[in-house]
Amino acid sequence: MNLTLQIWRQNKPDINNNGNYQNGEGKMTEYKVADISPDMSFLEMLDELNEDLLKKGDDPVAFDHDCREGICGMCSLYINGQPHGPESGTTACQLHMRSFKDGDTIYIEPWRAKAFPVVKDLVVNRSSFDRIMQAGGYVSVNTGVTVDANEIPVAKTIADEAFNMAACIGCGACVAACKNASAMLFVSAKVSQLSLLPQGKAERKKRVERMVAQMDEEGFGACTNTGACSAECPKDIPLSSIARMNREYFEAKITSNNV
Amino acid sequence: MSSTTQKIAKDKKGWFVDMMTSTIGRKVLMALTGIFLCLFLIIHLIGNLQLLKNDGGTAFNEYAHFMGSNPLIQTVSILNFTFIILHIVYSIILTRMNMQARPRKYAYSKPAANSNWRSRKMMALGSIILIFLIVHLVYFWGKMKLTHYGLVEEGVLVKKFGTTDQLHLYDLVNAAFSDIIMVVLYVVSMIALAFHLSHGFQSAFQTFGLNHVKYTPLIKTVGYAFAILIPLGYALIPIIMFATK
Numbered sequence: 001m002n003l004t005l006q007i008w009r010q011n012k013p014d015i016n017n018n019g020n021y022q023n024g025e026g027k028m029t030e031y032k033v034a035d036i037s038p039d040m041s042f043l044e045m046l047d048e049l050n051e052d053l054l055k056k057g058d059d060p061v062a063f064d065h066d067c068r069e070g071i072c073g074m075c076s077l078y079i080n081g082q083p084h085g086p087e088s089g090t091t092a093c094q095l096h097m098r099s100f101k102d103g104d105t106i107y108i109e110p111w112r113a114k115a116f117p118v119v120k121d122l123v124v125n126r127s128s129f130d131r132i133m134q135a136g137g138y139v140s141v142n143t144g145v146t147v148d149a150n151e152i153p154v155a156k157t158i159a160d161e162a163f164n165m166a167a168c169i170g171c172g173a174c175v176a177a178c179k180n181a182s183a184m185l186f187v188s189a190k191v192s193q194l195s196l197l198p199q200g201k202a203e204r205k206k207r208v209e210r211m212v213a214q215m216d217e218e219g220f221g222a223c224t225n226t227g228a229c230s231a232e233c234p235k236d237i238p239l240s241s242i243a244r245m246n247r248e249y250f251e252a253k254i255t256s257n258n259v
Numbered sequence: 260m261s262s263t264t265q266k267i268a269k270d271k272k273g274w275f276v277d278m279m280t281s282t283i284g285r286k287v288l289m290a291l292t293g294i295f296l297c298l299f300l301i302i303h304l305i306g307n308l309q310l311l312k313n314d315g316g317t318a319f320n321e322y323a324h325f326m327g328s329n330p331l332i333q334t335v336s337i338l339n340f341t342f343i344i345l346h347i348v349y350s351i352i353l354t355r356m357n358m359q360a361r362p363r364k365y366a367y368s369k370p371a372a373n374s375n376w377r378s379r380k381m382m383a384l385g386s387i388i389l390i391f392l393i394v395h396l397v398y399f400w401g402k403m404k405l406t407h408y409g410l411v412e413e414g415v416l417v418k419k420f421g422t423t424d425q426l427h428l429y430d431l432v433n434a435a436f437s438d439i440i441m442v443v444l445y446v447v448s449m450i451a452l453a454f455h456l457s458h459g460f461q462s463a464f465q466t467f468g469l470n471h472v473k474y475t476p477l478i479k480t481v482g483y484a485f486a487i488l489i490p491l492g493y494a495l496i497p498i499i500m501f502a503t504k
Contacts, residue, residue: 008366023363081369107367114362179370179379180357182282212281221360222282222353224381225462231373240470246283247468253278 001036001097004105005049007061007122014117015125021114021219026121028107038098042085043068043075045097046108062121068093070234073169076176077122078109083173083232091171091234111172113181115218128218129170129186135214136207137190139199152198165193167235174229174237180221185229187215188245189237195248205252212249285353290463292346297460297485299339304492311499316429323428327403347389354382377454378462384455391448398435403428436500449494456486 010026033049040048043065050060066074075092079085085095100106108122116124154162166189174185191208194200200207223242230239271277278284306326309319326332370379377384435441460482464470469478 006367021362028366078365078368081365081367082372086372109365109367112361112363112365114360177373179361179374181360182357184282212283213277216282219360220282221357222286223466224286224353224357224378225458225465226374226378228370228373239465240475243465243468243470245468246287246466249281249283250278250287250468253274256274259274 001038001100001102002032002034003036003045003100003103005031005033006105006107007031008109009061009121010110010118011120013119013125021117024118026118028109036097038096040097041068041093042077042079042095042097043093062119062123064123065093070094071169073171076111076124076126076172078107078111078176080107083111083176084171084234088231089234089236091169091173094234111176113172113175113220115181115183115220116172116175124172126170126172128220129172129183131218132183132187132211132214133170133190136203136210137194138203139194139197140202141199154197158196162193162196165189165196165237165241168193168233168237169235171234173232173234175220177228177232178221178223179226179228180224182223182229183215183218183220184223184242184245185233185237185239187211188241191245191248192241204248205256206258208245208248208252209256209258212245282356285349286466289346289349289353290466292342292349293459294463295339295342296346297456297489300489300493304489307493307496310429310432310496316427316433319429319432320427323403343392347385350382350385375458378458381455381458384451387448387451388455391444391451394444398441399428399431402431433500433504436497437504439501442497442501445497446494449490452493453486453490456489457483460485 006028007030008026009029010024012024014021014024016022031049031053033045033052036045036048043063046061046063053060064074064076066072068075070091070093073091075084077084077092079092079095084090084092086099087095110116110118110122111124111126113124115128116126119125168186168189170186172183172186175181175183178185191211194207195204225239225242227239230237272280279288306319306322309322310316312318326336370376436445461475461479464475464478469475
């Protein structure tokens with residue numbers, strides 16, 4: 001396959017020397033790749049491009065990747081106008097070149113959000129997600145002897161639902177897809193996963209209050225229920241998790257002791 | 260790391276203000292005011308249907324008189340105006356905030372692949388409705404109020420109603436709807452309203468946290484029916500009045 005690539009190239013980060021967000025200079029740049037096998041993954045195709053660029057002495061395209069099997073949440077490419085490309089329920093690394101046709105032009109951009117400033121080219125800084133997790137995305141576990149695994153009974157349906165929410169890999173496709181760059185699908189998945197289980201009950205109210213406050217602090221937008229996040233989520237987190245977070249949030253705000 | 264990106268959220272102005280100024284609090288306010296305005300649409304339509312009674316406007320004028328003089332209705336109408344303003348103000352605040360959340364747009368985006376246009380164009384649809392609302396209020400409500408308080412001399416519009424002189428609102432409506440431009444404005448605005456409601460109605464329930472396997476399909480069906488029937492009712496009135504003038 002021979003392809004034309006339109007790739008976002010940006011040398012300076014979006015965070016300026018004063019630590020403030022400022023759109024870094026960058027532009028869409030055209031590249032050609034030849035003899036691409038349809039069995040290659042999308043990231044392998046980019047590897048090929050980078051080899052060519054290196055041979056020519058050019059600066060290779062920076063992009064995030066790690067496990068390359070769809071579980072780490074590192075890859076973050078906005079491919080042809082969609083996060084993780086045209087296939088549903090997959091990450092960019094699970095996308096194969098057979099999803100494209102010979103002669104296609106493919107547009108590749110980084111996630112675009114104020115809370116995800118570009119570091120270089122296609123790499124964005126997603127520490128805002130880490131700070132949301134630090135704000136409340138954990139459970140307290142007492143030290144001491146290991147407790148029996150089945151000591152606390154959990155209904156199968158609840159365990160399954162919590163597991164579905166825990167499937168979130170924190171890649172940020174929801175933010176990238178949302179027209180408001182809202183992080184509600186991510187935060188709601190994390191809130192749900194922990195508040196559904198008995199182990200998460202101790203911090204249940206404080207958790208959602210703090211995680212939502214941190215989400216707002218980071219500068220993510222608000223939800224307008226377009227459903228784009230869920231449609232693009234590589235782990236198919238449903239929109240109902242946002243409804244659950246809204247319930248959890250108001251219940252916590254109204255009934256918690258945090259004034 | 261930089262100072263701005265490492266801000267840790269702290270309680271600022273007390274729990275209630277924090278709750279209502281959070282992204283979730285703000286959208287709940289949008290949803291609450293939106294649902295109230297849906298109720299208003301039903302009541303207003305029932306009243307408007309009196310226009311179609313073939314009685315030279317007696318039923319409609321009686322209804323207008325009742326609405327303009329009943330203290331309970333007057334109180335609710337103040338609430339209604341407050342909610343309309345809140346709905347508009349919050350939509351502007353939220354839209355601004357949401358635009359700031361993405362300082363650089365995508366060079367190439369395919370939003371139709373993951374969401375329907377009416378859910379993304381709520382602000383544009385709402386703006387059409389706002390323009391309509393201003394015309395509508397200036398044309399009917401404004402004239403009615405000015406006449407009511409004796410600020411303008413509208414001899415034609417004031418007719419005997421029972422024992423007192425009352426505004427003859429029917430004639431005003433009839434005159435307006437014999438103008439094709441007015442009829443077109445009404446129909447176009449009601450189409451915008453239909454699309455606005457088709458997303459807004461069900462979206463409000465999602466925002467309240469009411470998403471359930473048993474009830475969500477029902478909410479969606481009711482929402483679509485509401486979004487079609489109510490604007491259709493409103494749009495038919497000027498069409499019928501224009502056609503039978």
